[in-house]
Amino acid sequence: MKSTTIDKFTGAAMAAPMVLGIGAFGLVPFLMVVWYSLHEWNPLAGTFDFSGVANYLRMFTDPQIPTSVGATLGFAGLLMVLNIPLAMLLANLLNTGLKGITAFRVIYFAPVVVSSVAWVVVWSYLLAANGGINAVLAAIGIDGPNWLMDRRTALPTVVVVQVIKGVGMNMILFLAALQGIPNELKEAAALDGASRRRVWQHVILPLMTPTILLVMILTMIGGLDTFVPVMVLTQGGPEGTTTVLPYLVYRTTFQDLEFGYGSALGVMMFVLVLGLTAIQWVARRKWVHDEV
Amino acid sequence: MGHEVIPIRGLWRLFSSDKDDANTIPDWMENDMTQRRAVLQALGLASLAATSGIGLAACSNDPAPPQEDGSGPVELRVAIFSSNEGHLEVLNSIGVAYVAAHSDRVNKVVFDTLPADAYITALQTQIAGGQSPDLAWVFEANARQFVDGGAFVDVTDTLKQAEGYAFDDVVAEALRVWQQDDKVFAYPFSNSPFGIYANLDLIKAAGGPAPRELLDNGEWTWGRLAESAAQVAASDSGLTGFQAGVDPFDGWLDGLGTMWPQWGARPWTEDGTDCQLTSQPMLDFFGWFHEQIHQTGAHAKPGEVFDMNSGQTGFKIGLLSGSRLISEAGFDWDFLPLPEGPAGAHPIVGQSGIGVLSQSSKIEAAKHFLAWFTNPESGAKLSQFFPQPRTSLLTVENLKQVSPLLTDEMISGTIIDQASRGTTKQGHKNLSRITDKVKVHLDAYWPSPNADLAALMEKACADIEADLE
Incomplete structure (x- = not known):
C-alpha cells in the first residue's frame, strides 16, 4: 500500500522521542567522550589539555588492560553459556497450560524487577565466607569456598548472581517465541510421523532462532556492560580477576581522576561491544531462520 | 506468517487473559489496517506532544545565581556528606548568622547534601560538569588529592587575619594534612581520634x-x-x-x-x-x-x-x-x-576538612564565609557533633555534648589526650x-x-x- 503524507508524519512523530532521546542522551555524550579521550583532564585542578592519541597509545602498555579485557570477555561468555540454555530450559518447562503455571513464571521473572543494588547486597551476605550459603554447605558436611575472595571462584560467582537475576527476562522472551509458533505446524509435523524431539529440533527451534539471536545479543551486551555486581561484591578483586572494563572505566575516571584516559577506555569498550555485536549480526545469516 | 525477532504476538498471548485462544490477538494487530493506522496515528501525536514537552522543559532553565562581580551579594553553596537533621540544623544556623552579619556579601548559604557513599564521585562530577560548589567537605583520605591537585585555594591569610579567629588556638598537627608548604588549604572541622x-x-x-x-x-x-x-x-x-x-x-x-x-x-x-x-x-x-x-x-x-x-x-x-x-x-x-x-x-585522628574550591566563581566570598564557619564561636556550635581541633574546645564539657554516653574517663583519656597528640593517616595525591x-x-x-x-x-x-x- 502506498504510504501517505500523514503516514510519514505519524512514523516520524512516533520515532521522534526515541531519536531525540538517543541523540541527546546517547550520541551527544558519546561524541563528548571521544573528545575527552583526546585530552588530559583533571577537573579538580581545572586542567584540560589536548593530548592527541596519547591516551589510546597508553592502553598498549597498561598492564591492567589484558587482565580487564580477559575478565570482561570471560564474564560475558560465561554469562551467555549459563543464562541462555537455562532460560530456554525454563521456557520449555513453563510452556504448558497447567493450572498454577503462571505462579512459577512470576517466581522466575521476579528477580528481573528487583533493584540491582538490593539484589547484590543480599547476595553479598549470602556469599560471605561465614554467610548463608556456606552455613548450608557446612550443615551437610561441606567446607564451602571463600566465594568472593578466592581468585578461582570470584568471577564465576558474580556471573551466577547475574544469571539468577536476569534469566527471567530471557525466559519470557523464549516463552513468548514458543507461544507464537502456530500449533498447525507442530501438528503437521507430528502427522508426518515426527517424534517430539524431531518436532522440537526441526520445527520449533528453527522458528525460535530470530528470538535466540536477540537474546544472545542482549545477553552479551548486558554481560560486557556489567558494573553493579562487581562494584558491590568484589570491587574488581581478588587480584584483579573481576576488574571488568566498566568497573575499570569507573575507577580510572572517578577514583583516579583520569577523565581523559577513562574516556579512552570507554571508547575502547564501545568498540569492543560494537565489534562483537557486529560479528553476531553478520553470523546470523548462517543459522537464523528466514535470514539470507 | 513472518517470524519476529521480538515475538510480539507471543508476548501478547502470554500476557492476555485467555491463554489458549490464538484469536485473542486483537484484530488491529493482525488485519485491520484502518484501525491499526488510527491507533498508530494517535500514538504518534502523543509521542510528538511528549517530545515537545520534554524539549520545552529542557530549554527552560532556572535563572543563574548571581556571580561575584561586585554587583551585589551572592549565594554560596557548600557540598556536604551528611543528611543528619541535627547536623543540618547547626550548619544552617551558622549560615543564617553569617548572612545576617554580612548581608552585603552573601544573601544565602546553602548546605547541599551529596550521597555519602559516592560523595567524592558526585562532587567531582559536579566540578567536571561546570557546577562546582563554592566550598566542600572532604574526607581526610582525599586531602592530598584536593590540596596537591589544586582543587582547594590557599586560605592561610584569610583565616589568620579574620577578626577573633585565634589561629594559634588550632592544634598545629591537625592542620598538617591540609597544608602545602606551610600554606593552609582547608580546615579540619571534624577532628576525632580513633x-x-x-x-x-x-x-x-x-x-x-x-x-x-x-x-x-x-x-x-x-x-x-x-x-x-x-x-x-x-x-x-x-x-x-x-x-x-x-x-x-x-x-x-x-x-x-x-x-x-x-x-x-x-x-x-x-x-x-x-x-x-x-x-x-x-x-x-x-x-x-x-x-x-x-x-x-x-x-x-x-x-x-x-x-x-x-x-x-x-x-x-x-x-x-x-x-x-x-x-x-x-x-x-x-x-x-x-x-x-x-x-x-x-594516636591517630580521623578528620574531615572544609575548603574553598578553586573552580568556584565566588572565591573571595567563600573564603570569607570559611573564616566565619571555622571561628571559635562557630566551632563551639559545631562541637555538638564534630570534635574541634581547637585547644579551647577540647574540654570534657564540650565533648560531653558530642557523646553524652561516654564517661569523663573515656573523654579525657581516649579523646582529648589523643586528639591533641594524634596524627592523621598517611595520604597521597x-x-x-x-x-x-x-x-x-x-x-x-x-x-x-x-x-x-x-x-x-x-x-x-x-x-x-x-x-x-
Missing part, C-alpha cells in the same frame, strides 16, 4: 582481662588485645575477636593505617616519593596481622562478616561517633585509646591508584597462610613507583 571499642560482656565471658585494667596497669598493647581477642573468637564460632574499623581486605590503607604507626611503619616516606612497604617495621606489622588471621584466629578471615553492634565482635577500631549505635546494642562496652605497639603509642595496585598483591597474601610477604611487597613497590612522585 579508639578501640570493647564488648566487655564477650571479653569477660571468654575469660579475658578487663581492657581498662590493662590500660591502667600500662599493659594496653596490641599483643594483649590480640590474646584477649583470640579468646573471644575461640569461645563461639559465631564471634570474632577483633576487627579493624574498615575491612582491611577491601581497603588496606583505611583498615590498617591506624595500626602500623604503632610499629613505627609507614607505607611511603613523608614526602610521598619512596615506597616503604618493604621496610622491616612494615613487614613486621603485616606479619603480625597475618598471624592474627591464620594462627591465633583473633581477627576475622577475609570474606567473613561480623557486626560489632550485633554483639559479634570483641574489639573494633572506631571513632567517637560510633558510640551512639554501640550504646543501643545492649551490652556493656568501653572506648579506649589505640594500644601501644612495638614502637610505643601513636595518587592515593586511589596506589591503593588499587597494592591491593592486587595483598589479595594474594591474605588468604594464603604461607605467602612470601617480602616478595609481594617488593612487587607492590615496583608497581607504585611511578605513582610516588
